[in-house]
Amino acid sequence: MHAAASRYTQLIKAKAQSLGFDFCGVAKADFLDDEAPRLETWLKNGMHGQMNYMANHFDKRLDPRLLVDDAKSVLTVLLNYYPDQTLPQEDDDYKLSKYAYGEDYHFVIKDKLKSLLAYIHEEIGEVGGRAFVDSAPVMDKAWAKRGGLGWVGKHTNLINRTMGSFFFIGELILDLELEPDGPITDYCGTCTRCIDACPTDAIVGPYVVDGSKCISYFTIELKEAIPDDVRGQFDNWIFGCDICQDVCPWNRFARPNQTAAFQPHPALTTFSKSDWEEITDDVFREIFRRSAVKRTKLEGLKRNIAFSQPFPAA
Known part of the structure; x- marks a missing residue:
């Protein structure tokens, strides 16, 4: 099985790259034991404000096997959204977050992930899985971190060592065994x-x-x-x-x-x-x-x- 897992992982990562994703990493679909107490404390302290959806589906947020039956792997992709030029041009103009300059990322990434899932079905066969882009209780930064795509910075955004943090994150949760990538070091150091x-x-x-x-x-x-x-x-x-x-x-x-x-x-x-x-x-x-x-x-x-x-x- 290990040889097949390695081959499937390489196939899928190559396809992800051809679809335009900047990075692709794999983690074993498991309970997020590090995140569980942190999430509980964060919610208990009311740091979600009126984002009541953050308090829903607590168990599903921490265990992908509750979202996809018999899930074995979480495949995380990153898509860069850093713009050619920053809007606006004048210092006193109103500002939009860079992620909102173009089309809604939900549609763009979901379409690419669906293409990736279709490719998996064509090349590998009957694989159960679902695509996620902020659309369900999935802790995307935790999975990106586990998949070796970066570390979560002091501002709680994912930071990738070669391209920074202006990325959208999406996932495929699959009932297919893939070769996991290990997490990487936190490089924030003493910076505040x-x-x-x-x-x-x-x-x-x-x-x-x-x-x-x-x-x-x-x-x-x-x-x-x-x-x-x-x-x-x-x-x-x-x-x-x-x-x-x-x-x-x-x-x-x-x-x-x-x-x-x-x-x-x-x-x-x-x-x-x-x-x-x-x-x-x-x-x-x-x-x-x-x-x-x-x-x-x-x-x-x-x-x-x-x-x-x-x-x-x-």
């Missing part, structure tokens, strides 16, 4: 740049982020009014936030992505501050038709724009 740079002090300690204090949480997940005590701290971020990644020394290795779907809508590259402030429903629908920004809806985006100004918009 991400902790020091967070304007809302959301990184409450190394490797612990209070999600309910994060700018991404306030601008995407929170559905009600943003609390006044964080006004003036958003540095013009109106959808997500990249501060902790932008200051990370490992991102000096980030290279522009090769995925056409992640190119920003042409109109977005010339969007001025006044364009954002005067955005209409038609413009919003056109520019963000296939974008993750749709999650916040126009109403949410307008709330974020108004909130990022020094005083409430009239």
Whole structure:
């Protein structure tokens, strides 16, 4: 079986690369014993805020065998989303997280993973498996770490030693035995740049982020009014936030992505501050038709724009 596992692993990794994935790693489908107490404490301390879905399916989050019958392997892929150019061009313009520049990654990665699964069926045979992209209780960074694709940094994002942290993560959980990759060393060392740079002090300690204090949480997940005590701290971020990644020394290795779907809508590259402030429903629908920004809806985006100004918009 070991020779077959090795051969299948090489086949699948080669196909993943040809589909455009930047990295592919394998871990044994097992209980995430290291993550269990950490997740429990994080939830108990209310660090998920109003992200109630994080508290659901606790057992499934920690054991992939509860998601796919007789699961043996978790295959994790990384897809780079670092852009050619950072938007906006002017310092005082409104800012979107880089992951939201282009098409919604859920669709892009899911399509590639489905192609990979179809290839596995063609080349290997009857293999049970499911593709996951943020769509189920899967701890993607934990599996990427176990699959040797990087380490989880002090900002709790996955860092890859050759390309930094601007990646989307997806998984295939399979009932096929593959050759696992071992985890790699944590290379954060004594660096605390991400902790020091967070304007809302959301990184409450190394490797612990209070999600309910994060700018991404306030601008995407929170559905009600943003609390006044964080006004003036958003540095013009109106959808997500990249501060902790932008200051990370490992991102000096980030290279522009090769995925056409992640190119920003042409109109977005010339969007001025006044364009954002005067955005209409038609413009919003056109520019963000296939974008993750749709999650916040126009109403949410307008709330974020108004909130990022020094005083409430009239």
